Amino acid sequence: MSAWRYALRRLGFYLIAAWAALTLNFFIPRMMPGDPATSMFARFKGKLQPEALDALREAFGLVEGPLWEQYLMYLKHVAQGEFGISVAYFPAPVESVILTGMGWTLLLAGMAVVISFTLGTVLGALAAWKRRTWIDGILPPAFVLLGAFPYFWLAMVALYVFGFVLGVAPLRHAYDDTLDPGFTWAFISSVVQHAILPALTIVAATVGGWLLSMRNTMIGVLGEDYVTVAQAKGLSRARVFFRYAVRNALLPNVTGFGMALGFVISGSLLTEIVFSYPGQGYLLIQAVRTQDYPLMQGLFLMITLAVLAANWFVDLAYMWLDPRTGSEVGA
């Protein structure tokens, strides 16, 4: 089977999964007793405009007509990227609220995951290569210990020490409120300053997992005959390490990386709460607190799609990393 056919087959599979998620997202509100839009309208006791009720109804797909017509209308809206009006951020449309949150989340959690993965993988490979030396004796236990602390505790301690006591890091938000967002030095440096501490806490909490899994795979690979052959061939240490050992040991970690990237979109919930960082996780909490159903629905859908998309990218990356993928078994 050709690589392209494999990629398309996987894409087909994920499209079906996405369709299933969309459909569930449509039917779940309809299985709830009553009309969520009306009950929500009532809860706001006249603080909502009548147009908002219509928008809410439409957001839930509660338009007039038979169910299949509502369903088609819903699919059409989703395809156009319209998820209705947010209650919590009224009258902003859900899609623009999510887009803003997604930007911050991608910046913070995305970078943190990439850094953590890279650092953990490199250190794990080194620890395995330098087995029975101090590097392997200290690094894995130290990082695993760090990762074993409850994350919110780690984050709050970091915020307390660096933000409150030492005052070297900002306490909240993604940038200084007095600055206008724009492509200016002041704004960008403020964004970086605000991101460093939360990003570091994510890295500190997750790097141990990457390190340990890479180290263990790497130890297995180092025992393989092809690594011994590579050494016997008189190749340089660097080539044996990177091209033969790391290249093969990387494969399982890449799967984990793809999964982690998918879940980045859901935001690092605890990080964003502790640091009041305006990303997806923060939005999700706001949505739950204010019973902002359109926003919740939009967020859940984004998270589902992001996980599916990340999985597909992992499949594609695997095709490139592991030539055995997509070929007939037993060829």
Next chain:
Amino acid sequence: MVEPLLEVENLRVEFFTPSGPLCAVDDVSFTIGRGEIVGLAGESGSGKSTIAQAILRILQPPAIITGGAVRFEGEDLLGMSSAELDRVRWSQLALVFQSAMNALSPVMRIGEQIADVVVAHGQGTWAEALERAADMLTLVGIDRDRLRSYPHELSGGMRQRVMIAVALVLKPKLLMMDEPTTALDVVVQKEILAQIRELKDELGFSVLFITHDLPLMLELTDRLAILYGGRLAEMAPTSELIADAQHPYTRGLLASSPALFGPRSELSGIAGSPPNLGSLPSGCRFHPRCGEVIDRCRDESPELLALGTAPRVSPHLAACHLLGAAS
């Protein structure tokens, strides 16, 4: 006398296990001459693979060389720095592993795995190296288009041929083969052995052939060493060993494999199982399984002695008390 290509002298390899050191190779000495095919035969655990890996110094801990010398063209391999070792490895001595599936990296094209040796030893650019890799593939009977194949796209026999191409690309003087055909079916095995003999005549390297398959050895080798429990039991020119085996273990091995030609004979095995390195028997290591055991065997380890009195280039050596008793 002409200097041999490889001299192994009193080689000793120990495995440092949690329950104490185990001696896997004990005081083994042999030589390989230029253009010679020497066989190393023995049961599992007799130390035959360990010897090959010790010669290339690719033993992984807990296995450690604790004594002896390995000289290649007079140069001491065991005393070399790792940079010197990298230079000699593969350009002078190469090793073909038992399982070619595991000996090739699954995520690299075979062309790269042949060519990187050439580049690492400074014998050409990548383009030149790949050209040489293609020539090597042709030499071992694989289409040169296969350069871009991955190991999983080849059959077991083809992979073993690729490994032979990897081993021979720098035209080493000594090719060591550790059970190279064990995982292959008999037809492919025959083809590959015929090919090795052909390549040997063409390129003129020496071979150290390791296997437990005695009939195969008898067909292929010039001289044969029989290992038992990490020690040499007997070593002689192959034809002499077949005709006049001295050690009871060697005779047992010969009697346990059928002859394809000649009169039918009753097959017999050797009773018991190979010795456990952790609890080796006293005296001669073979004595608990030996049918001709005498009292001396239980207390005293026999020395490896040459048969006959006239000095020879390739003497017939055996380690058995019965030799002394008979003469």
